[in-house]
Every structure is written in structure tokens, then in C-alpha cells.
Amino acid sequence: MTQMSLEIRNRFTGEVILTGEAASIAELLEWAVSLGADLSEADLRGVSLARANLAEAKMALVDLTGANLSGADLTDAWMPGAKLTSADLSGVNARKANLSATDLSDSNLRNANLAWARLQMADLSESNLTRANLLGANLAGANLFESILTDVNLSGANLDEASLVGAHLSGATLTWITGMDSDE
Numbered sequence: 211m212t213q214m215s216l217e218i219r220n221r222f223t224g225e226v227i228l229t230g231e232a233a234s235i236a237e238l239l240e241w242a243v244s245l246g247a248d249l250s251e252a253d254l255r256g257v258s259l260a261r262a263n264l265a266e267a268k269m270a271l272v273d274l275t276g277a278n279l280s281g282a283d284l285t286d287a288w289m290p291g292a293k294l295t296s297a298d299l300s301g302v303n304a305r306k307a308n309l310s311a312t313d314l315s316d317s318n319l320r321n322a323n324l325a326w327a328r329l330q331m332a333d334l335s336e337s338n339l340t341r342a343n344l345l346g347a348n349l350a351g352a353n354l355f356e357s358i359l360t361d362v363n364l365s366g367a368n369l370d371e372a373s374l375v376g377a378h379l380s381g382a383t384l385t386w387i388t389g390m391d392s393d394e
Contacts, residue, residue, distance in 0.1 A: 221253035221273040228252070236262040243267045260298075280318075315353075350389065 211233035218228040218238070228249065232238035235257045242249060243264050250270040258278045265285040273293045284304040292312045300320045310330045317337045325345040335355040339362050346366040356376040363383045370389030 218249070218252050218254065220251045221271070222251055235259070239264060239267075 213231045248268040252272045256276045261281040265283045267287040271291045275295045278298045281301045287307040290310045296316045298318045303323045306326045308328045312332045315335045319339045322342045327347045331351040333353045338358045340360045348368045349372045350370040352372045354377045361381040366386045
């Protein structure tokens, strides 16, 4: 592929936070993450990061609205406060990722691996989490309003003060969860 000069800007100030030669934004980000660069507050709206290796990425408050992260590796990523509204995260591996206070509303998280992820106060309203793995995930205070949780694995998850109003839980595995009363 042809190399291009690419840049990534801060979503709040518009300042350039990363620049480089790469065939795609995904390639540029993978390179930056491999060097341990802090990409917090990056404006990555609508980008394609399908199958990108972003393990251990530092991306607090990043804006990935409408982005394609299907099949991406976000293992141990640090993304508190990120905006992932209407993003495609199908098949993503976000094991042990910090997604606390993240906006994942209206996102596709089908078949996502979110085992042991930190999702405290995350907004997952109207998201599709069909067959997602949330083993041991911390969902304390999370908003799961009208989320599709069909066949999801919530074993050992913390649902303390999480809102499950209107959530679809058919076939969900709910063993050893905390914070959920039998009448909820």
C-alpha cells in the first residue's frame, strides 16, 4: 500500500497529537501504541480499525464515534471516558480493558470478549451484546437500558447499581454475579 502523511488531532483543541507516514490510520495507531504513545483525547470518529492491534493502548477520552473496531485487540487498553457511540466492536477482544465511564450506547458488541473489563458507570444503553463474554466484568453503575444481552456470559460480574431496565437477558449466564437482587 502507498504510504501517506497522516495526522491525528485532539478532539477538544484540534491540535495535532500524532503525525506520521503510514498506509492507513490503523497502521499509524498500531505503530504509536507499540511505542507506548498516549493517544488520549484523540479524534478518531468514523475511522476503520478493524482487526487492529491496540492492546495496552492509552486512549482516555478518545472519540471513536461510529468507528469500526470489529475484531480489534483492545486487551488491557486504558480508555476511561472514551466515546464509542454507534461503534462496531463485534468480536473485539477487550479483556481487562478499562472502559469505565465510556459511552458505548447503540454500539455493536456481538461476540465481544469483555472478560474482567472495567465498565463502571459505562453507558451501554441500546447496545447489542449478543454472545458477549462479560466474565468477571465490573459493571457497577453501568446503564444497560434496553441492551440486548442474549446468550451473554455474566458469570462473576459485578452489577451493583447497574440499570437493566428493558434489557433482554434470554439465555444469559448469571451465575455468581454480585449486586443483583432476585426481584430485578
